[in-house]
Amino acid sequence: MGRWEPGAAGRLREAALALYAERGYDGTTVADIADRAGVTARTFFRHFADKREVLFAGSEQLEQHMVKALAEAPASATPMKAVAAAVLASSDFFDTIPPGYSRRRQAVISSTPELRERELIKLATLTSALTRALLDRGVEPDVAALAAETGVAVFRVAFGRWIAAPETPEAVPFAAVIRSTLENLAGLTA
Numbered sequence: 001m002g003r004w005e006p007g008a009a010g011r012l013r014e015a016a017l018a019l020y021a022e023r024g025y026d027g028t029t030v031a032d033i034a035d036r037a038g039v040t041a042r043t044f045f046r047h048f049a050d051k052r053e054v055l056f057a058g059s060e061q062l063e064q065h066m067v068k069a070l071a072e073a074p075a076s077a078t079p080m081k082a083v084a085a086a087v088l089a090s091s092d093f094f095d096t097i098p099p100g101y102s103r104r105r106q107a108v109i110s111s112t113p114e115l116r117e118r119e120l121i122k123l124a125t126l127t128s129a130l131t132r133a134l135l136d137r138g139v140e141p142d143v144a145a146l147a148a149e150t151g152v153a154v155f156r157v158a159f160g161r162w163i164a165a166p167e168t169p170e171a172v173p174f175a176a177v178i179r180s181t182l183e184n185l186a187g188l189t190a
Helices: 008-023 030-037 041-047 059-071 077-092 099-111 111-135 141-166 174-189
Strands: none
Touching: 008 030, 008 099, 030 041, 041 059, 041 174, 059 077, 059 111, 077 111, 077 141, 077 174, 099 111, 099 141, 111 141
């Protein structure tokens, strides 16, 4: 396969997931991933900074998508309703991901401390972005921080429920799981 052939990033992601499942994260090198994908290591580094980022590429787009949804929430929306709109918008992002990818990706992350740490950093970055977006809406800092933290907790719990469902994740709409998780939260605070 030519190194300039379209779809290199997707092939690299799939190759990385397959190798991480076969050999473990620590037992896989960038060269292994590139070889499996049919490209050079140099091509790998054109798409990803390191072998961790092959699993986290797209986090920035997810963050931007969620922040945009929060910003577009009606001005009358409470901080939590605005955050709920952002969390629900994340389902649009996950609708574009190939079937089964999220479940396989999470299995690799869960099995590797370094990757779990990276996942927590990405979630903290998302929390900060949502907090800033709420501050931009004029929400008080302590309320903005609480709403953003709560929203990211809902996202994390819903995502875990979605990929742990006995059906394949694509069989159960992520938006439905988010709504159910938001209902659980409302029940906790009633």
